[in-house]
Amino acid sequence: MRIGIVCPYSWDVPGGVQFHIRDLAEYFIRLGHEVSVLAPADDDTPLPPYVVSAGRAVPVPYNGSVARLNFGFLSAARVRRWLHEGAFDVIHIHEPTSPSLGLLACWAAQGPIVATFHTSNPRSRAMIAAYAILQAALEKISARIAVSEYARRTLVEHLGGDAVVIPNGVDVDFFAEAEPRPEWQGGTIGFIGRIDEPRKGLPVLMRALPKILAARPGTRLLVAGRGDEEEAVASLPGELRSRVEFLGMISDEDKARFLRSIDLYVAPNTGGESFGIILVEAMSAGAPVLASDLDAFAQVLDRGAAGELFPNEDADALAEAAVRLLADPARRAELRARGSAHVRRFDWSTVGADIMSVYETVTAGAAAVAADDRATGLRARLGLARD
Amino acid sequence: MTATLIWILVVLVAIGLYLSWTAGRLDRLHARIDAARAALDAQLLRRASVAQELATSGVLDPAASIVLYEAAHAARQAEEEQREVAESELSQALRAVFADTQQVEGLREAPGGEEAARELAEAVRRVPMARRFHNDAVGAARRLREHRKVRWFRLAGHAPFPLAFEMDDEPPAALVERVA
Numbered sequence: 001m002r003i004g005i006v007c008p009y010s011w012d013v014p015g016g017v018q019f020h021i022r023d024l025a026e027y028f029i030r031l032g033h034e035v036s037v038l039a040p041a042d043d044d045t046p047l048p049p050y051v052v053s054a055g056r057a058v059p060v061p062y063n064g065s066v067a068r069l070n071f072g073f074l075s076a077a078r079v080r081r082w083l084h085e086g087a088f089d090v091i092h093i094h095e096p097t098s099p100s101l102g103l104l105a106c107w108a109a110q111g112p113i114v115a116t117f118h119t120s121n122p123r124s125r126a127m128i129a130a131y132a133i134l135q136a137a138l139e140k141i142s143a144r145i146a147v148s149e150y151a152r153r154t155l156v157e158h159l160g161g162d163a164v165v166i167p168n169g170v171d172v173d174f175f176a177e178a179e180p181r182p183e184w185q186g187g188t189i190g191f192i193g194r195i196d197e198p199r200k201g202l203p204v205l206m207r208a209l210p211k212i213l214a215a216r217p218g219t220r221l222l223v224a225g226r227g228d229e230e231e232a233v234a235s236l237p238g239e240l241r242s243r244v245e246f247l248g249m250i251s252d253e254d255k256a257r258f259l260r261s262i263d264l265y266v267a268p269n270t271g272g273e274s275f276g277i278i279l280v281e282a283m284s285a286g287a288p289v290l291a292s293d294l295d296a297f298a299q300v301l302d303r304g305a306a307g308e309l310f311p312n313e314d315a316d317a318l319a320e321a322a323v324r325l326l327a328d329p330a331r332r333a334e335l336r337a338r339g340s341a342h343v344r345r346f347d348w349s350t351v352g353a354d355i356m357s358v359y360e361t362v363t364a365g366a367a368a369v370a371a372d373d374r375a376t377g378l379r380a381r382l383g384l385a386r387d
Numbered sequence: 388m389t390a391t392l393i394w395i396l397v398v399l400v401a402i403g404l405y406l407s408w409t410a411g412r413l414d415r416l417h418a419r420i421d422a423a424r425a426a427l428d429a430q431l432l433r434r435a436s437v438a439q440e441l442a443t444s445g446v447l448d449p450a451a452s453i454v455l456y457e458a459a460h461a462a463r464q465a466e467e468e469q470r471e472v473a474e475s476e477l478s479q480a481l482r483a484v485f486a487d488t489q490q491v492e493g494l495r496e497a498p499g500g501e502e503a504a505r506e507l508a509e510a511v512r513r514v515p516m517a518r519r520f521h522n523d524a525v526g527a528a529r530r531l532r533e534h535r536k537v538r539w540f541r542l543a544g545h546a547p548f549p550l551a552f553e554m555d556d557e558p559p560a561a562l563v564e565r566v567a
Contacts, residue, residue, distance in 0.1 A: 364426045
């Protein structure tokens with residue numbers, strides 16, 4: 001099958017959506033499909049052979065932060081050319097509501113279009129204003145995928161219609177077979193995420209840490225992620241700061257080894273999560289998980305059966321649960337076993353097959369993707385367009 | 388006077404273009420519904436065929452075979468008005484026959500059973516997908532058709548008002564459950 005995938009965010013900036021698309025594309029290529037990914041990228045970034053650059057993304061203030069987006073005539077022309085040259089059987093657009101490549105591709109294409117909605121952001125003000133235009137473009141999508149039941153609910157509420165739920169994929173064996181590192185073992189709590197992003201919840205964990213250390217003085221907290229380390233520990237009493245180790249950004253291999261080594265993975269995120277891929281990675285590596293009870297997390301953890309949940313932003317509850325788990329190896333072993341069995345449904349072999357089912361369902365009884373020339377402008381409308 | 392006339396003309400042309408664009412949108416939605424309906428029919432037919440094949444293969448016990456055969460046969464023969472009911476009954480029959488994991492294990496162990504089980508699992512997984520995509524398209528078309536501009540100017544022409552396909556498509560849990 002010839003598959004075209006549209007990535008809305010810069011290929012050179014690491015992010016969940018980009019990784020998902022990379023893994024998905026490589027999975028299908030391994031199965032012998034032809035895959036082309038259209039993504040914004042600087043012209044001098046080295047790209048894998050299956051990625052086509054749609055030009056540099058421009059930083060624009062959008063939706064409360066600065067987003068790097070692609071739009072304008074040049075990008076639209078590149079999208080058109082890519083569609084024309086690719087002659088795809090199906091195109092798969094990620095995040096079609098972001099005013100970037102996804103929307104442009106939706107606008108320019110006709111034929112079987114599959115779209116994945118990753119975020120569960122409430123509708124932004126810009127989107128309400130652009131609703132009429134957006135609706136006309138989104139109507140072309142033949143199949144919608146939401147990454148979680150939570151994301152699906154947001155989608156149904158804000159855009160109407162329906163979607164199938166297919167979770168994000170993880171290479172479970174990559175994590176399950178990683179080699180633990182001795183220096184990260186022995187009474188360790190792990191945290192991975194941006195240090196200076198409050199929504200990732202490190203401040204909540206820092207508030208809980210004194211209580212955890214009071215009950216179990218041998219505990220160490222290992223933090224992997226970018227950000228200001230001084231600021232992160234500022235709220236801790238001086239003598240406790242040595243119990244926190246910062247590892248900075250770590251590679252994928254180290255991430256797997258990290259998750260294999262720790263005794264407890266804590267995800268204190270306070271919001272803005274629509275899936276929680278890191279929890280799946282932690283469970284794949286056999287790390288017991290303690291997470292805040294966000295909708296998305298509760299779903300990934302099977303309502304608390306595959307990992308423990310604590311009330312969001314409640315540092316005392318977090319401390320109490322962490323102390324209890326660290327003192328109870330039997331419970332941790334149970335969580336490990338349940339987690340490892342539970343994550344099989346997130347493995348790429350399952351997720352990829354489901355996505356392929358969606359492609360095959362929409363391509364059955366439909367023509368291939370083409371550039372949509374029916375409504376390109378006044379000339380076509382008035383019958384003046386050349387054929 | 389001429390200026391007014393020109394303005395009226397411009398406004399009329401603009402309205403005309405907008406209506407023509409809307410009609411184009413509607414046409415595209417109807418085409419999408421047709422494609423989605425064709426895909427749904429294909430998946431339903433495939434599910435019924437696999438079920439019937441299993442029922443006649445002698446892998447299942449006689450009682451289960453009869454239940455499955457009856458339901459699959461009825462689903463394939465159903466008139467358009469009874470289709471939703473017949474397909475729902477096939478879903479119920481499949482759930483009853485493959486209620487426990489033992490039955491599924493038994494099927495997998497039989498010669499050629501592994502492939503049949505995989506095919507059936509794929510079919511029961513795809514029916515709800517195809518149905519959701521179809522009803523999503525129907526919903527989008529209905530929302531647009533209920534709009535004043537579409538009703539007043541009869542932009543939908545003679546196309547029938549699209550209907551959702553409602554059925555019980557819950558797959559048998561033992562069959563789709565994936566334990567690696």
